[in-house]
Amino acid sequence: DAGVIQSPRHEVTEMGQEVTLRCKPISGHDYLFWYRQTMMRGLELLIYFNNNVPIDDSGMPEDRFSAKMPNASFSTLKIQPSEPRDSAVYFCASSPATWTVSGATNEKLFFGSGTQLSVL
Amino acid sequence: DQQVKQNSPSLSVQEGRISILNCDYTNSMFDYFLWYKKYPAEGPTFLISISSIKDKNEDGRFTVFLNKSAKHLSLHIVPSQPGDSAVYFCAASAFGNQFYFGTGTSLTVIP
Numbered sequence: 001d002a003g004v005i006q007s008p009r010h011e012v013t014e015m016g017q018e019v020t021l022r023c024k025p026i027s028g029h030d031y032l033f034w035y036r037q038t039m040m041r042g043l044e045l046l047i048y049f050n051n052n053v054p055i056d057d058s059g060m061p062e063d064r065f066s067a068k069m070p071n072a073s074f075s076t077l078k079i080q081p082s083e084p085r086d087s088a089v090y091f092c093a094s095s096p097a098t099w100t101v102s103g104a105t106n107e108k109l110f111f112g113s114g115t116q117l118s119v120l
Numbered sequence: 121d122q123q124v125k126q127n128s129p130s131l132s133v134q135e136g137r138i139s140i141l142n143c144d145y146t147n148s149m150f151d152y153f154l155w156y157k158k159y160p161a162e163g164p165t166f167l168i169s170i171s172s173i174k175d176k177n178e179d180g181r182f183t184v185f186l187n188k189s190a191k192h193l194s195l196h197i198v199p200s201q202p203g204d205s206a207v208y209f210c211a212a213s214a215f216g217n218q219f220y221f222g223t224g225t226s227l228t229v230i231p
Contacts, residue, residue, distance in 0.1 A: 004163070033219070041122070042223030043164070043209055056218065091163055108154055109211075109219055111163030 004112035025094030126222035143210030
């Protein structure tokens with residue numbers, strides 16, 4: 001498998017423009033996560049999906065951020081309008097479905113290479 | 121309101137010595153902990169994990185220790201190698217729903 005694929009790798013845009021980040025999860029993974037990496041907050045969870053349905057978007061910073069997962073193999077994170085403080089690395093991650101409670105779970109997240117976003 | 125904290129932004133260690141990276145958490149409901157390693161311009165990759173029913177898990181040169189009473193875990197790398205130089209993230213989850221990450225510790229192993 002090619003792993004989690006994100007595009008573009010780098011995005012430079014001007015303040016006020018719309019930005020769309022894309023993600024293709026690993027085939028067969030039922031969970032998809034969007035994270036943002038900043039120096040101050042580390043890897044910050046923005047939103048995650050289970051079977052294409054958004055489960056928790058409480059990490060989305062503002063209404064300017066939206067995410068969709070129209071099918072099991074594609075997700076987008078959109079920022080409209082973008083602002084300089086949105087500059088960060090955005091990661092998509094996917095994970096298989098089986099979770100256990102305090103058991104011998106060995107599940108983990110598989111990350112893409114990230115999108116470096118710069119808003120000028 | 122960071123639930124997972126890595127208080128050391130950076131660490132330098134001589135090659136061959138032990139590297140100890142620390143992580144603290146606040147949520148007593150966390151039952152699964154992971155360490156991820158990140159090289160520049162790449163996504164984080166899974167390194168090692170531990171369930172809350174254990175206090176130690178070992179994989180080659182990497183050992184993770186969990187102290188539930190102190191809400192503290194640590195990653196030991198012995199012996200440290202220059203290729204271990206990377207940013208290490210600690211992560212935790214409760215019932216597998218979400219993973220909460222720390223801010224990362226940048227490890228430099230000096231040859």
